[in-house]
Amino acid sequence: MNKKKVGVGLSGGVDSGTTALILKERGYEVVGMTMKLFDHHDAEISVAREVADRIGIEHIVLDYSSSFESSVVEYTVKSYELGLTPNPCVFCNRHFKYGKLLDYCMENGIDYFATGHYARISYDEDRGIYRIFKAKDSRKDQSYNLFQLSQEQLKHLIFPLGDFSSKAEVREKSSGTLSELSSKKDSTGICFLNKISLYSFLKKRNSSSTVPGAFVDRAGNFLGRHVGLSSYTLGQKKNLPKPNGESFVVCGIDSSENKVILGSEADLLKTEISLADVNLLDPLMIFPAIVEVKLSQWSVVYSGELSSVGGEFKLSFKSPVRAPAPGQSVVFYSGDELLGGGTICSAV
Known part of the structure; x- marks a missing residue:
């Protein structure tokens, strides 16, 4: 009987590396899949290749940098210009990780696709549907990022880390074959910023969300000058004017007038x-x-x-x-x- 083949989204981090290791131990034929999404991705791709070599699995690199720029990056920039609060990770998961990578698997004879996301999937035979549950480790649960998945996609997905009780347990699992990863810090923040601030990234692109404008109260009275809409979000208290010692929170963003509206907690x-x-x-x-x-x-x-x-x-x-x-x-x-x-x- 032929072994089932599974593609693993391999980033070079401890979670994706441990996922690939577990699935190989379970008898799957594992293919490590790494996306090239931006110019500064080469170092991460190199680490992912080393991880695949350590585990003893095939490794492929898929260059989606052009479409990533025109979709995820542009979505993020446009959202800030409209005064919205974007979620680039959710957008990327939908269109790339569980979009392009999963599609590649289905088009190339790979039966399943797996990632290092902390969540659990089970099939309900009575209802005839796949169900997603939070990870056992509530502190690491990432089910929030998976709400856009369809039943057809869930049929082909595997999340091995959802059953681990802690990140320490995951690191322990990787400490042998992948010892160099077991102490590696988790990645955080927006991946394509390349260690610069969001404001600096948007400024380099001449985004209108970095153009200074006015702080106003809910009645439209001028309270001061802001540095650009992208530096503010609803509920924010820091870096706001305090006329007459009065404290405010951001309760609205008017992109058409380039104004940040300040008010009280009750307004939120x-x-x-x-x-x-x-x-x-x-x-x-x-x-x-x-x-x-x-x-x-x-x-x-x-x-x-x-x-x-x-x-x-x-x-x-x-x-x-x-x-x-x-x-x-x-x-x-x-x-x-x-x-x-x-x-x-x-x-x-």
């Missing part, structure tokens, strides 16, 4: 969110549904009601939620199960 509290681009993991989900809501990757969890009328989705809350930011991904759960998610359009 909302009880209803309108959503776009909603994806449900269970296509037969019944509405209205009581759900647990995360407004960002590491936000607190809120209790809300998800409704759908005429194809329009809304989240309602009995207790107000703080600073839901247009453009940000919002994800809903039932206990540990990921139900779906969407993008925040507006909130009242």
Whole structure:
């Protein structure tokens, strides 16, 4: 019987390396797959190649730098120019990691695709659907980033790290074959910034989100000058003017007038969110549904009601939620199960 073949998104980090190692030990024929997404990616690709050699697996590099620039980077730049809060990692996962890489697997005789994401998948035979659950290690759970997956995609995905109880356990697993990775720090931040600030990156591109403008209060009164819309997000308290010693928070961004609107904490509290681009993991989900809501990757969890009328989705809350930011991904759960998610359009 032929061994099943699995492609592993191999970045050169401990999570993806351990994923490849585990799957090889389970008897899969493993192919390490590394994306070249930008010019400064060569060092990471070199490390990924060394990891593949250590494990003893095939390694391929797929150059998607042109399409990455025209999609993920441009989406991020445009979002800031519109006064939105983008989520480039979610966007990249959808179009590249679980888009182009998974498509490559399906088009080239590779049965499955795996990543180092911390989440769990199971197949519900009674309902005939695949279900996603939070990782056992709640501190590392990355199910938030997976809400856009379809049932057809889930059929071909494997997440070995979701069953590990801690990152220390993952590092221990890699400490033999991949000893040089076991102490490597986790990567954080926006990958394509290449160690410069977001503001500097946008400034180099002459983005309108770095053009100075006015701070105003909710009545439109001038309060001071800001350095560019990209430096502010809803709920922010730092780097704001304090006329007459009064403290403010960012409660709105008006991209058409290049203004940052300042107000009080009370102005940030909302009880209803309108959503776009909603994806449900269970296509037969019944509405209205009581759900647990995360407004960002590491936000607190809120209790809300998800409704759908005429194809329009809304989240309602009995207790107000703080600073839901247009453009940000919002994800809903039932206990540990990921139900779906969407993008925040507006909130009242």
